[in-house]
Amino acid sequence: MALQSGYDRQPTIVIVRRLNIKKKPEENVVSDYQSFRFELADSVAHVQINRPEKLNAMNDAFWTEILEIFDWIERNDEVRVVVLSGAGKHFSSGIDLALLASVASQMGKDPGRNARLLRRKIRDMQASFTAVDTCRKPVLAAIQGYCLGGAIDLISACDMRYAAADAQFAIREIDMGMAADVGTLQRLPRIIGDGVLRELAYTGRTVGAEEAQRIGLVNRTFDDTEGLLQGVFAVAREIAEKSPLAIEGTKQMISYMRDHRVEDGLEHVAIWNAAMLQSPDLKLAMVAQMSKHKPVFDN
Known part of the structure; x- marks a missing residue:
């Protein structure tokens, strides 16, 4: 069941699902998730929330x-970039x-055990979006359209x-009488x-695309x-055309600096590049620049 995409060039498509998640991409596993569609083309993975009839609300299967x-994605070097x-x-x-109703139905009369249940559920949800962030x-x-509540938590974890x-x-x-608890208040x-x-966060007011770009929430808007x-x-x-090692290193350094001093970050990148500058990607990129050709990097 090949998903047709109007945004990619003649894609080689791989769709994977939970039961087959450990299979290799070249085995051409084709299936759908309950809450997602997944495509891989030109080293770009397209992860699409696929519950349009429910406004792509995040159900139990979504989080798993x-x-x-x-x-x-983390374990497969065939993927270089992700579009969500x-x-x-x-x-x-x-x-x-x-x-939320399902979780509420599991609660009993013991506040201590209820708290343990809720904490476990919240931490599981947090782990799902931390996987995106890291x-x-x-x-x-x-x-496009609605990006509300938990969806803000999700996009906050994106690059x-x-x-x-x-x-x-x-x-x-x-407006639901609670504090956002899956990453918005920590990452935004x-x-x-x-x-x-x-x-x-205090008002819950709606922000349109133009204002979102002005405040730095989005990089760019489209018609x-x-x-x-x-x-x-x-x-x-x-x-995806850049050196995957260079992209990974750049992302790691930017993320590292969120929680560390400048001097810590300088030492961290020095250690990283001491190893990665020995990669053939550096020579390949330099030769390509001098010859004015586009380099092609290994995964």
Whole structure:
């Protein structure tokens, strides 16, 4: 069942699912997840939330599957860049209310055991998005329509975010009487700044695409979803043409600096490059620059 994509060039497509996650890409495993579609073409993985009839709400299967998908991506060098999108009119409306009801039904009368259950569930959800954040490969989010609640947690874990003109962003947890707990409050301050985050988290107000770009939440906006996907895949393919070792090292250094001093970061990159500058990628890139040809790097 090959997924046809209007954004890629004659793709060689691999679709994997939970039962076959350990199979190699060249075995051409073809199947669908419950909550996702997955394509691999030109070293770019397209991870698409695929519950458009439910506004791509994040049900129980979603949390298990996204963790497994990114574990597979992390371990397979055939993937160099990831594009994360939502099928249909909306990126995602956030956590499925049916999932919250299911968790509530498991709670009893003992506050201590209820707290243990809730903490375990929250930490499991956090781990799913941490897998996106810590993925060795750049993750680009393509956002149209609703991006609400848990969807903000998700895009906060991505490297870059791009939006269609109709995109709407809101930290809706405050209107549900709770604090966002899957990464928004921890990751967004470094993206849009502390003061802006506080306003959006305290009020729950909706931000349109134009304002999202102005505050730094998204890198660029596009007129419609088609233009959005074309633009994001163009950026992804450009990144995929670079040395995967150089891209991985660059991402690791940027991520490392979120929690460390400048001097720590300088020492960290020195240790990294002491090993990686011995890679043939450096010589290949230099020769290509001098000869004005585009280099082709191994995985």
